Amino acid sequence: MSMQESSGVALWRQVADGIERGIADGRFAAGEKLPGEMEIAETYRVNRHTVRRALAALAERGLVRAERGSGTYVEAQRLAYPLRSRTRFSEIVGAGGHEPRGQLIEASSDIANREIARELGLKIGAPLIRIEAVRLADRTPICVSTTWLSAERFPDAGNVFANVHSMTKLLGHYGVKDYHRASTRITAAIVDATDAARLDLPLGRPVLVVDATDVDMLDQPLVTKRSRFAAERVEFLVENG
Amino acid sequence: MSMQESSGVALWRQVADGIERGIADGRFAAGEKLPGEMEIAETYRVNRHTVRRALAALAERGLVRAERGSGTYVEAQRLAYPLRSRTRFSEIVGAGGHEPRGQLIEASSDIANREIARELGLKIGAPLIRIEAVRLADRTPICVSTTWLSAERFPDAGNVFANVHSMTKLLGHYGVKDYHRASTRITAAIVDATDAARLDLPLGRPVLVVDATDVDMLDQPLVTKRSRFAAERVEFLVENG
DNA sequence: TCAAGTTGTCTATGATAATAGACAACTTGA
């Protein structure tokens, strides 16, 4: 008996679009709590379940995050992450007005498998230092990365990184003034349990997997790494031309 | 098992929007025949009934017209009809690149009722000439109007109009060089049977009903009329400021 | 600790959307 408009656009979509507009034009700031589901339902003259459908759609796109018992919050804007040959996490995050942090999780010894040996120009089985780190913008984890360095060229690199919290500074400590990206491969996957915990990310969420190797000015490979970015927190910008 | 996208926008709406865009950007010209329902269904990968839903929505807005056994045709664009104090049907239609025509349906004698007497500044029961006319743009009927004039001021107006097919020319014949709109009232109604036939409009369609009185430069009322516009063929433009 | 307020989940119902097939009614051109 309700006599719908039948505009061809589902109500939940209209609500979702309305909220998204509110986020886009700043009526709902990042990190802020949205009105309760009941309140939203009343303002849009709609059932609470319809609001939940709208919020679920926004949550799936990473725009909002629901916290049971507390409320629904506007997620931080996605970090724009340009992919250049000079890619410095600290510079990119800093340019976005955020405070970059690198936090060491674990540093350990390893030996080169075929892939890593090829990337670093080492022999299979060569001694490596493996650094597990999480990178944050302000207090939000952006990515976890596993970095491999030659243990012969960078002795004690794990301890150095623990002090400087930055790959750029670590390399500078060993006399590397500048470096750049030699190769970058991007794929995507579902986050695994350990990464999920480190990224503070629910299980089942997608991550962008970036395999990259950095070389010095003479094109000698320095480090190779595999980073897993929380897909909902970054967007990679490919700069063409 | 089809695993829909569930974008929140109904398929029929997406199809309707696509066709409307095609009309707007000229891929489908006015008067032209659209592809058959089956063909549209194939191009959009959609059921024929979904296409019919889309076409029905467009037909309801007057953008297309379906002819059984023949096809679905793009309706003429709605005539933009600015509402100014100087409102000349012939000028408006001509400005739109169409050929204005006025076709007399019937001219007869009448006497003033209270309303018309007030509008024309006459006494109730004063003799009138009533002109029923249909106005066309090219060959499309736009509106039918009933016009009342004082029989004393405009003797034999019916025959004059039959010759000149224009209210402006009719008034000029009686020495009225210029006139303008004194009052305009707009309502809407469902077309009645006789108007439907005159407008070549299906029963049940809406008409815009305009009651207007034109006055000369001394604000003396000249004519008063009630026009019924096929709502799907015109849009009135109110010019603010 | 507790009450109030929040999100999450379950069941249920009716309306709408989309698909499918069949056939009627009509137009067009050969």
Add this chain to the structure above:
DNA sequence: TCAAGTTGTCTATTATCATAGACAACTTGA
């Protein structure tokens, strides 16, 4: 006149949309 092609109408089925109510699970602040 006829065959092919068109729109119109009917029945039927399945999935999504939207509403409704109840209660669980959880957080927050007093």
